[in-house]
Amino acid sequence: VQLAVAKAERSGTTKESVLEEWRSGVPLRRIGLPEEVAAAVVWLCSEQGAYITGVTLAVDGGRTRASL
Numbered sequence: 001v002q003l004a005v006a007k008a009e010r011s012g013t014t015k016e017s018v019l020e021e022w023r024s025g026v027p028l029r030r031i032g033l034p035e036e037v038a039a040a041v042v043w044l045c046s047e048q049g050a051y052i053t054g055v056t057l058a059v060d061g062g063r064t065r066a067s068l
């Protein structure tokens with residue numbers, strides 16, 4: 001939210017319009033939560049993720065449209 005406030009102040013708009021602009025760029029139409037990123041990190045560090053190496057995992061609600 002602080003980033004949205006700062007961008008709104010710089011661009012002379014509202015925080016809500018900045019957040020809506022950001023949401024519109026994500027296929028899921030929402031901004032991810034810190035807990036969602038943390039869940040991906042925990043999974044990668046778990047026994048289930050033990051065989052995963054050398055990949056980039058985009059935790060971005062579908063915003064990344066190509067393999068990295």
